[in-house]
Amino acid sequence: MRELQYDAVKGGAILLVVFGHVWLGLADAGLIGSARLAQTVEHAIYLFHMPVFFFVSGLFFAPKQGPLAFLRGKALTLLWPLLLWSWVEGALLAVSGQGADRGIVGLMDVLSYPVPVKSVFWFLWVLFVLQVASYAVMRLAGRWHPAVLLVAGLAAIAVFVLGVDAGAAVIIVENAPYFLAGVLLALLRNELVRPDPLPFVVGLAIFLLAEVVHLRDGAGAGWFQLSALLATLGFVSTMGRTANTVVGRALAWLGKRTMAIYLMHIILTAGTRVMLLKLGYTGLGLHAVAGTIMGVAVPLAVDAVVQRLRLGRLAGFGQRA
Template structure:
């Protein structure tokens, strides 16, 4: 039965809320690591506990949701142009911006000449690995859809298992580590795309979602670290499912509605928050402020708020494509 547009919009807002909550965790995680590097978190156990809790699943969520909404219906040329514009161009542009910021700050890892600046995006550095890994996964999945068509799902299942098995056999993935490590999350989303409504409409048991998220986080707490793949991948898959169901069902009420709003603006936040966090941390330290709570509050607040303000300006000027921020669905 065809569902009414408002039901579809509510469900999509649910997945926006999932992305919104995940981007908050991304900013919090990077702020947390930056503060540890600055020597502001003396309790090593506290640092590890928070880091492990966040890093278990915060990026796998984005791969999973991307897979849920992946479509292979465009012509090959249009598909590649779209993915280049939405993933590769932001990677290149904001890698250059980061390189210029490092040069201005006198960082030792900054490029030293024009050639180094131009080549800085390759291989992907900093947070930009995500864009490259997602690009590769989407292109490969698109090619498989075009090749196998109605028989694609079994192939994707085999590939997801192969990605898990690759690490189980102890092979070194080299430069493809980010692609292979995150392949199961993206492919799981693609495989479940036709049933994504079930995640948010009540058919997926809420108690099971709580068990998956809390149980996996509890195991990580007991172990004191996120296990290496494939055990870590399996735990992350379970946590991603639980997190998606729990957060996705909050979109109709606060704070879920606010997270859904933020979830439509994750790209500008993701691309720029690292620079904002570094500036906030340096300014506070220059002012003699070393309180952990203050750094977290201002760091996360500015790391989300300033990129959102920048996005508002960019959208008003009609420069969203040029800035790599992408377009947003009308609400």
Template sequence: MATTHPAPAGVLSARGREEPVKAAPRLGWVDVAKGIGIVLVVHGHAIDGLMSAGLLSRAGLAAFSFYAVYCFHMPLFFLLSGLFVPGQIARDRRRFAWRQIGSIVWPYFLWSIIQITVLYLASSYVNKPREHLDYIQILWAPPSQFWFLYVLFLFHMVSRLLVRRDTIVPMLVAGAIAFVGFHILWPRMTIPHFFSELLIFYAVGTALAGQMAGIPAVMARFRLPIAAACLLVVPYMWFGFTRGLGFDYLAMIPATLIGICGVLAAATLLSGRAAALFRYLGERAMAIYVLHVLFVAGTRIVLAKALHLQNGALLWPILLGAGVVGPIVVFEIAARAGWNQRLGLGAKPRAAKASNA
């Protein structure tokens, strides 16, 4: 059931009139989508760690699930990240830029340094040992999962320049040019690669900002075609997986788009306890994102190397649980002490207007 929601400040309404500048309420389905997405992130890293440790095959169903998730989960996150940007920029363009220091830059540097240090100290136990404490490289080479925060900050800076009250065309054009350039030039460096590949999804998110209130209704209307597409895309992804096609190949774009629509449909249609659970996780997505690798890797090391539990199929749900629950425990403890933002774990959840409550 959709909630009424005004177009974000500075974005034209469907009737062509500019809505008044005001803060947009938090939408429950967006947090549900983030919750689904962050579980997929932890799942992917848990599977990847088990494959790298030789505890799961790179040709089995677990590897296929990794491939399938990677076809769409990060494009999904960038689309969701763009949804509230036009309204935030319209309210205060300068403040929007400064807010990213505390919400993105600080967590990036703090947890990159902590993770590098921990993995260096545990070099004899991890899959990919670190030989040096190369902190300076954080400036241009994000460690592990932190590339997302690095690229998201760049996207926010681009949006500050290109997003305007009367049009989102420049942002979409920039995203389209970057996307075409990515598939022509195929950059190998991490930041240019992800920037050019994923800017279009962030740009689409900014373009959808004024239509957020209508997304649940659209997903409900097309729920059966979306469900059918999700079923049909599975053999398509299996074909790509078995033929060695990268999940970021142009041929896999249908899987990307269908995967995103599938998550959005689930997020807007879920209700009751399921919606509440994923909304709870989505509200704590930052904490889970910055901490989950430490919990997943630490749990795998203890169970596989110390306790000699070598069954990857048994380890997977344990690692998934550790990667989700561990960061939440840290967040809740930090939040009770008022240290959650100082530790770069995200703000305390605020009231949401849940379209699927």
């Protein structure tokens, strides 16, 4: 059974993911007049929007399958979408000529595009690694696995607090605390989104406090993961309690379709920006609204067709009942 509170959380977060990429594209194109405004909005959104997805994934991570069935399931739900949509993105870059400066011009360039992981697809790879590692700990450590996962999460935070160079694993280490926090708090999943007024206010206050600290100290602060974790908890607590409102139900509907939006939005937001610029439109408001709408609406339309044809798994979106 789905939990609408967390669908609402994901719906709110995916809107911020799409808008965040629209905003970054506009900043790179020089369409945001104020550098301070561009940076403030970017930092405010990027503090927590992807940690939310890692945290919620952790909350619902309770694998029961054997090792082979588990790996097969994760390969189909995470690695297959990564490969398929990396190939789609690579092909579009090659055909449009936009990939020439990255050396993407022929078939072999497209086929090799997924390695190393690029674009938004890093999330799928990192989530795959974290889930496989957590599964191994749960199987090997038995009833001691919460303690092992807690130590692993604290160690990941310590890497940045102490300024240790994590090398190529930095993106995994950076996001590990959010996923592991979700796993460790899974038993409190219902408590985090109980529809009571006081927890709603507390959650909102925690979120705002984390944002203020982050905007003051910047992304370079060693404790940024703690700020991100607090912002994530505050966002989850606040958005989850909107599930019984009109807005919350709309977000929950959107939250059930986040994979299609995530996989496709970067192509559409960039394409919308390029098209508007070619037509001579440079207004910040128009670009922000049009890019966000296209990044959400087109994937929803594609998903509707794919689901109706029962091709959700093949498309990498997952098949809904």
